[in-house]
Amino acid sequence: MSVNIFTDKSHKPTEQDLSENLGPSYKLWKEIKKSLSDEYGQLVEEWKYYGQKYGWSLKLFYKKRNLFFFTVYGKYFRMGFTFGDKAVSAIEKSDLPKSIIEELKNAKKYVEGRGIRIEVKRQSDVKNIIKLVGFKINN
Numbered sequence: 001m002s003v004n005i006f007t008d009k010s011h012k013p014t015e016q017d018l019s020e021n022l023g024p025s026y027k028l029w030k031e032i033k034k035s036l037s038d039e040y041g042q043l044v045e046e047w048k049y050y051g052q053k054y055g056w057s058l059k060l061f062y063k064k065r066n067l068f069f070f071t072v073y074g075k076y077f078r079m080g081f082t083f084g085d086k087a088v089s090a091i092e093k094s095d096l097p098k099s100i101i102e103e104l105k106n107a108k109k110y111v112e113g114r115g116i117r118i119e120v121k122r123q124s125d126v127k128n129i130i131k132l133v134g135f136k137i138n139n
Helices: 015-022 025-040 085-092 098-106 123-138
Strands: 044-049 056-062 065-072 077-083 113-120
Touching: 015 025, 015 065, 025 077, 025 113, 025 123, 065 123, 077 085, 077 123, 085 098, 085 113, 085 123, 098 113, 113 123
Parallel strands: none
Antiparallel strands: 044 056, 056 065, 065 077, 077 113
């Protein structure tokens, strides 16, 4: 099981912490942020501590709307999304990988929507994340 590496409540992660811990994956994170900023304008970041077991996660907002959670697991990171029915329907008809679509379709439905977590380790993951954010914003 993967574990969030940022569990010290007294130390909110910094850009330097991300760079040092993510290694080559840090470049992927920067690319995601730049692409989203270029497309949608200013995004708001908020680090939040969820306890010793879960540690720190970064929430990214667009116009007060929570887009995703970003959590660091060593040399890669994971992004968690929650999608409402309209976005799920649009994603099901998209060209995203079947594995992502199936995971989302099979996710338990909560009041706030269906959740999915994507591990980001390679360039192809970046493209999928950017598409998912687009569905989140536009649906």
